[in-house]
Amino acid sequence: MGITDHIYQDLKKRLENGNYPAGTRFPSESTLADEFSVNKMTMNKIVSMLAEQGYLIRGNRGAGTRVAENRTRFKGALAFLGQLKPYSTRILSGMTAETTRNDFMTIIESPRIEELQYRLQLLKNQGVTGIVSIGYGIPEPPQGMSLFCVDCAILPSIRQERVHFINSDNFQGGQQMMKEIMRRGHGEILIFSSERFAAGPxxxxxxxxxxxxxxxxxxxxxxxxxxTFYGAPNSLADAKRFLQLYLKRYPASTIICTDSDGSAELIHRAAWEQGIECPGKIALTGFGDVTRLPVASINQNPERQGELAARHLISFASGAPPPEPLMEIVDTELTGAENIPILIS
Structure with a gap:
């Protein structure tokens, strides 16, 4: 533990134990710098961290810093690591519902990949004890921090220490979708995937x-x-190529089944540019339940994933994390089945 972390934890413990009564003036940064034998810049950073965590209230210049009332303090902090897209925002919603119930702060981070480890270390220095991550692969958390990867497309064969997983049961979801397609009489089926190679070539x-x-x-x-056609993530060119090749090869096709709502939207756009009505003449399905297209999709219950990840991380903060990485699965459900045409009575 570095000197900054050591002093931060020492002062935090004093505040939590009531050494500095609520509402009283907190010792000046100069006084504390002398006590801990550090410079004023280091102490200013530590006092700022305590204020951000709700332990202290900074006054106007010259007014000093006061100890916050207990009710204004967060019990801890977790961070959400991900780009704010429709699906990940639903994970964040479930996470913040759980952190709010437990008086934890939620910090949102969307760093560039080359800044990822640096930002994780900054979060640790700010007192963050756990991360909920989506879309960043499997980051390596700093010592003393646990991380939940949510909705990974492909799980690793080797587990990392302090890295845990919560996924929707996507195999179940795929079966649910295809069973309903079969039940409604479709046999000429095409599959378009733009998710597979997001994990690597x-x-x-x-x-x-x-x-x-x-x-x-x-x-x-x-x-x-x-x-089944495997395209690159977000590639409209691949979606167009798929339609050109596969509708020529399978002209009797009645439905295109995709592996994400993003994939469904790619196919819809590519079809529109080629004068093909899809969804319409050719039915279309998604996966994720975030699209506005009139298609059947799979609800992966992202709010539940975020809620469970936060719940585990909060429990880790008050005790030791489990000796083995956790792996939890959340059920899926079919939505919008009425958008799959019935070909047989």
Whole structure:
């Protein structure tokens, strides 16, 4: 532990133990700098950290710093690491609901990848004890900090210390979607994936795609792999190429099943530019339940994922984290099934 962290924890413990009564003036930075044998700049940083955590209230210049009332203090702090998109915002909503119930602060960070480890260390220095992460792969948390990766497409074969996982049951979700497609009489099915290679150029087939394939195989569609196209993430060019190649190869196709709502929106745009009505003449499905398109999708319960991750991290903050990494699965549910046309009565 560095000198800054050591002094911060010492003063924080004094405040929590009531050594400095609520409402009284906190010792000056000069006094504390002398006590701990550090310069005033270091002490100013530490006092600022305590104020950000709700332990102190800074007055106007010259008015000094006062000890906050207990009710104004947060019990701890967690951070959300991710870009604020429709799906990740729902994870954040579940997380903040849990932190609010437990008087924890939530800090939102969306750093560039090259700044990631530096920002994680800054968060630790600010007293953050846990991270909920989406879209950053599997970051390495600093010592003393735990991290939950939420909704990873592909789980690692080797687990890291202090890195835990909460995922929706995407294999179940893939099966739910394909069972409903089959139940409604579709047999000429295409699959478009733009999620697989987000994890890397040699990534495994994702659980949701394996769920699609399993049900197709059970229903006598042996060429399910040949009917699946793997494109680059967010590539409109790949979506256009898929439509051109696969609708020519499988002209009787009645539905395109995608592995994310983002993929469904790519197909919709590519089809519109090529004069194809999809969804419409060709039905379309998504995965994630965040699109405004009139399509069936899979609700991955992201609010529940964020809530559970925060709940575990809050419990870790008050005691020792588990000796082995946690892996928790959240159920999925089919939504918008009425948007899948019925081909048989």
């Amino acid at each position: 040699n990534a495994s087939v994702t659980p949701r795609i394996r769920g699609f394939h399993e049900i197709m195989k059970q229903n006598g569609i042996p060429d399910f792999e040949e009917r």
